Structure formats: structure tokens, C-alpha cells
Amino acid sequence: MSVRTLLLVLGDQLDDGADALDALDPDRDAVWMAEVDEEITYVPCHKRRIAVFLASMRHFRDRLRGRGYAVHYHELGPDPDDDRGAGFAEVLAEDLARLDPDEVVVTLPGDHRVKESLERTVGELGLDLRIAGDRHFYCEPDAFARWLKGRKRILLEDFYRWMRKRHDILLDTDGKPVGGEWNYDSRNRESFGADGPGDLPHPPRFEPDEVTQGVLDLIEARWPDHPGRLGGFAEPVTPDQARDALDAFVKDRLPRFGTFQDALWKGEHELVHSRLSAVLNLKLLDPRDCVGAALEALQRGDAPLNAVEGFVRQILGWREYVRGLYWRFMPDYAEGNALECEDRDVPWFFWDGETDMACVADAMEGVLELGYAHHIQRLMVLGLFALLSGVQPYRFHLWHMALYIDAVDWVSLPNTLGMSQFGDGGVVGTKPYCASGKYIQRMGNLCGGCRYDPAASTGDDACPFTTLYWDFLMRNRETLEAVPRMGFQLKNVDRKGDDELAAIRKKAAEVLARVAAGERI
Numbered sequence: 199m200s201v202r203t204l205l206l207v208l209g210d211q212l213d214d215g216a217d218a219l220d221a222l223d224p225d226r227d228a229v230w231m232a233e234v235d236e237e238i239t240y241v242p243c244h245k246r247r248i249a250v251f252l253a254s255m256r257h258f259r260d261r262l263r264g265r266g267y268a269v270h271y272h273e274l275g276p277d278p279d280d281d282r283g284a285g286f287a288e289v290l291a292e293d294l295a296r297l298d299p300d301e302v303v304v305t306l307p308g309d310h311r312v313k314e315s316l317e318r319t320v321g322e323l324g325l326d327l328r329i330a331g332d333r334h335f336y337c338e339p340d341a342f343a344r345w346l347k348g349r350k351r352i353l354l355e356d357f358y359r360w361m362r363k364r365h366d367i368l369l370d371t372d373g374k375p376v377g378g379e380w381n382y383d384s385r386n387r388e389s390f391g392a393d394g395p396g397d398l399p400h401p402p403r404f405e406p407d408e409v410t411q412g413v414l415d416l417i418e419a420r421w422p423d424h425p426g427r428l429g430g431f432a433e434p435v436t437p438d439q440a441r442d443a444l445d446a447f448v449k450d451r452l453p454r455f456g457t458f459q460d461a462l463w464k465g466e467h468e469l470v471h472s473r474l475s476a477v478l479n480l481k482l483l484d485p486r487d488c489v490g491a492a493l494e495a496l497q498r499g500d501a502p503l504n505a506v507e508g509f510v511r512q513i514l515g516w517r518e519y520v521r522g523l524y525w526r527f528m529p530d531y532a533e534g535n536a537l538e539c540e541d542r543d544v545p546w547f548f549w550d551g552e553t554d555m556a557c558v559a560d561a562m563e564g565v566l567e568l569g570y571a572h573h574i575q576r577l578m579v580l581g582l583f584a585l586l587s588g589v590q591p592y593r594f595h596l597w598h599m600a601l602y603i604d605a606v607d608w609v610s611l612p613n614t615l616g617m618s619q620f621g622d623g624g625v626v627g628t629k630p631y632c633a634s635g636k637y638i639q640r641m642g643n644l645c646g647g648c649r650y651d652p653a654a655s656t657g658d659d660a661c662p663f664t665t666l667y668w669d670f671l672m673r674n675r676e677t678l679e680a681v682p683r684m685g686f687q688l689k690n691v692d693r694k695g696d697d698e699l700a701a702i703r704k705k706a707a708e709v710l711a712r713v714a715a716g717e718r719i
């Protein structure tokens with residue numbers, strides 16, 4: 199019997215309350231899901247990223263079947279030759295011919311490339327692909343486009359205030375922001391000081407059940423050479439586990455989240471961050487539950503305003519903002535290369551963490567172990583190194599897509615190519631996040647245990663960040679002069695003598711040549 203409506207569900211659309219499920223009649227309609235090799239190998243995905251996606255998908259399939267839906271599900275097997283390199287298009291085309299649906303529906307995919315590929319495949323069979331609404335997000339792309347229309351400047355802060363008013367969040371009865379300020383970021387830049395963070399409560403662990411264990415075994419059999427480690431896998435892969443992870447964060451870490459949001463500390467990869475990005479991006483967790491739980495903690499007096507506002511701004515502000523920009527500016531956005539970087543790839547130690555730079559080695563330890571680094575490690579350590587050394591922005595994005603469990607195109611691209619690498623020329627962030635090793639020194643304890651000196655830009659112990667920082671400013675001077683708020687940093691270059699600048703240039707060329715030659719730095 200042919201199917202009336204076939205609903206395609208992708209790996210980042212595991213929303214039990216999805217709009218698209220509302221109208222589905224279990225007797226006449228069906229759901230289609232597929233594990234496809236291409237999505238795992240087009241960049242060599244971290245084993246933990248594969249595990250989070252496949253385990254969450256298989257649990258979602260089982261929940262839907264438990265609710266009476268017919269689910270056509272493609273499981274990959276352990277044989278690497280089985281479906282090698284196959285993408286959505288091939289797998290779907292075969293099934294469409296077999297199931298012969300009257301209509302095909304999908305929630306807006308998280309990746310422009312996938313959306314185009316699905317539209318093409320479905321179109322070739324003479325069918326339309328209907329895009330269903332998506333109530334997971336607070337702001338759909340058309341609402342974002344309406345907000346953006348006619349604006350002279352594109353600024354997170356403007357969007358964020360609009361969202362606070364639109365959803366009545368953290369507002370007093372007179373419509374003014376709770377506490378009198380819209381943003382408490384100025385209180386959220388503390389480092390831990392000499393005593394360090396103390397005993398930090400870690401996120402809860404979720405031991406693999408039979409379904410998850412099956413996925414872990416599959417990965418070791420089929421993709422044994424992929425980067426990252428699987429041992430000790432205990433990520434949340436169901437909505438119940440995601441909710442437990444949220445509750446634990448609100449209780450244990452939210453109170454200090456704001457103050458220490460920008461801090462770094464050796465060996466502490468999570469610090470007081472929530473580690474909720476993956477379950478949010480796979481839609482196992484509703485962003486409204488995150489915002490609601492934080493607001494309740496504020497009301498109970500369990501978390502201060504600067505922490506709650508900071509957390510709300512990440513979810514209601516940044517997360518929705520980058521998605522809006524992604525859909526407004528794709529596909530051209532992916533081409534952005536405002537600093538005209540050459541075709542340089544990420545350094546080899548971004549794959550194995552083997553470097554003498556203590557801050558990079560530390561961040562990479564978290565990435566390889568957990569498929570995770572917190573925001574400041576992403577932006578002000580790994581992203582900063584890529585920016586200063588002139589990595590091509592899209593290549594940085596592809597690396598990020600491979601190694602992070604929370605990476606989905608709509609959120610990774612604006613953060614990597616835009617915020618971190620300034621490839622968009624100032625759409626997501628207003629200026630490049632460029633700094634020397636002294637910033638990293640100020641924010642934690644990493645430089646103390648490093649063979650380099652963050653204050654030195656030349657000589658044997660010169661910190662590569664500091665050398666490359668000055669070189670970056672010189673190299674990109676013409677472009678940066680047109681960027682507001684870069685004047686102060688550029689003036690500091692002018693304060694240096696010609697001899698010093700020439701020595702920095704020479705040292706920077708040496709560092710970049712060593713990286714290119716695969717020599718340890």
C-alpha cells in the first residue's frame with residue numbers, strides 16, 4: 199500500500215513534539231529516517247559525534263514506533279563497504295520509488311546543502327518537498343528576515359532586546375529589563391584567580407543502554423580510524439536524559455555561569471558551562487525549558503541575575519541570532535573570506551593535540567576526549583590560533599563540523615567562519631576576536647605551565663599567539679583600518695619601532711613555516 203504523507207526526519211530533528219508530527223496519521227502516513235555514510239565521512243567525524251547522532255536517532259525511532267508510527271529506518275552495518283559514501287539523495291530516491299508517497303514533508307533542515315539535495319531528489323520524481331514549521335526555535339527565518347529588513351546595523355544586542363520583549367522574558371511589569379540593565383556582561387568576565395575553580399560538579403553521566411552500546415560497537419567496527427575517543431561514553435541521547443542534564447546544570451553550575459563564563463582553567467574542559475548544546479541542536483531538549491528553568495532558579499533565589507541573564511542571552515539571543523543570519527545569507531555566506539586568506543588548512547595539531555602550546559594542547563584534550571570545548575576555548579584559543587595564522591575560514595568550519603558533537607551547519611558556520619574567523623567581514627561579530635597570548639594568560643592558569651612566554655613576540659620563548667597577533671595586525675592592516683573599534687589595537691602596532699616589527703614579521707614567518715612543514719611548535 200502506498201503512503202499518503204512521508205515525513206523525512208533528519209539526525210538533528212529528533213523532536214518528540216515536532217509540528218510535522220501533529221498532522222501525521224499513523225494508519226496512512228509514515229516517517230523516513232536514514233543513517234547515511236556521506237554525512238559521517240564528508241568530513242572525518244569524531245567518533246563521539248557519530249555516537250551522539252546515531253544513538254539519539256535510534257532511540258527516537260524506537261519512541262516513534264512505540265507511539266504507533268510506521269518508521270522506515272536505514273541502519274548502517276559494520277561492513278565499511280556497505281553503502282560506502284552514499285548520501286541522502288541515493289537512499290531517499292530508492293525509497294520514494296518504493297513507497298510512492300502523495301507528498302513528502304520535512305522540517306527545515308539544519309544544513310543548506312542537505313535542503314538543496316532533498317529538494318532536488320524529491321523534485322526529480324515530480325513531487326514537491328513541503329517544509330513544515332518548526333516550533334523548536336523561538337524565531338523562524340521569515341520572522342528574522344522581517345526583523346532585519348531596513349536595519350542600518352546588524353547587532354546581536356538589538357535582536358536580543360527585541361526577542362526579550364517579543365517573548366516577555368526578564369521584563370518588569372513596566373516593560374523595562376529586570377534589574378535595570380539588558381545585559382550584565384561586564385560582570386561576566388572574571389577569571390578564577392590563583393585558587394582556581396575549586397571542586398567543580400561535573401555534568402551527569404548516562405551509561406549506554408543496549409541501543410547506544412550497539413552504536414558504539416558499530417563505530418569501532420566501521421570507522422575505527424576516525425578521530426576522537428569513545429571510551430567512557432556517557433552523553434545524554436534521549437529527552438529524559440537531556441532534561442536531567444539541564445536540571446543538574448541549573449542546580450550545580452548555573453549560579454557561577456555568568457561570572458566565570460570567559461574563564462579558562464587547565465584540565466577543566468566544562469568549567470561552569472551547561473554542555474547542553476548537542477541535546478539542544480538535536481532537539482532532544484526544548485530551548486524554552488532551558489530558559490524557563492533558569493528563570494525559575496532566579497525566582498527561587500538559587501542563581502543570580504547576571505548568571506541567568508547571561509544564560510538566557512546565549513539561548514534566546516545568540517542561538518536564534520546565528521540561525522537567522524544563516525538562513526538570511528546562505529548560500530553566499532559560506533564563501534565569506536573578508537581577510538582574503540589563502541587556501542591554508544588547520545594545523546595538524548588540531549587533529550592530534552600534539553603541540554607545546556599549553557593552551558592549545560589543553561583545549562584539544564577536551565575536543566578529542568569529549569568532542570567538546572567551551573566557548574572561550576573555541577573562540578579565544580583554537581579559533582584565535584586559526585585566525586592569527588590565516589587559516590581559510592571555511593576550512594576551519596569543516597574541521598569544526600568534524601570534531602564537535604554539537605556541530606550542525608546553521609550554528610557552526612556563523613560561529614566559525616563569522617564570529618571566530620571574521621570571514622563575513624563583521625556580520626555576526628562587529629570586529630575580529632584577535633588578541634595576543636596575554637589575553638589567555640589573564641583568563642586562566644595555562645601560561646604558567648607553558649614553555650612559551652605570553653609577553654614575548656620574538657626570541658626562542660616567544661608565544662606563537664603573541665608573535666602571530668602582531669603579524670596579523672600588520673598583514674591585515676588595510677582591511678582592519680575600515681573596521682570600527684580596531685583603532686586602539688592598530689595604534690599599538692605604530693608604537694613599535696621598525697626593527698621590532700621586522701623581527702616579529704621574521705619570527706611569524708618562521709612559526710607559520712614550521713606549522714606548514716608539520717614541525718612541532
Ligand SMILES: Cc1cc2nc3c(=O)[nH]c(=O)nc-3n(C[C@H](O)[C@H](O)[C@H](O)COP(=O)(O)OP(=O)(O)OC[C@H]3O[C@@H](n4cnc5c(N)ncnc54)[C@H](O)[C@@H]3O)c2cc1C
Pocket residue numbers: 470471472473474475476478479509512513516517518520571572573574576577581598602604605606609610611613614617618
Ligand atoms: C568557533 C566556534 C564554533 C562554534 N560552533 C558551535 C557549534 O557547532 N554548535 C553550537 O551549538 N555552538 C557553537 N558555538 C557556540 C558556543 O561556543 C557553543 O554553543 C557552546 O560552547 C556549547 O557549550 P555549552 O552547551 O556548554 O554552552 P553554554 O556556554 O552553557 O551556553 C548555553 C547555550 O547557549 C547556546 N549558545 C551559546 N553561545 C552560542 C553561540 N555563539 N551560538 C549559538 N548558540 C550559542 C548553546 O546552545 C549553548 O548550549 C561555537 C562557537 C565558536 C566560537
Ligand code: SF4
Pocket residue numbers: 554555556557558634635636638639644645646648649650651652661662663664
Ligand atoms: S604562553 Fe602562549 S602558547 Fe603558552 S599557554 Fe600562554 S598563550 Fe598559550
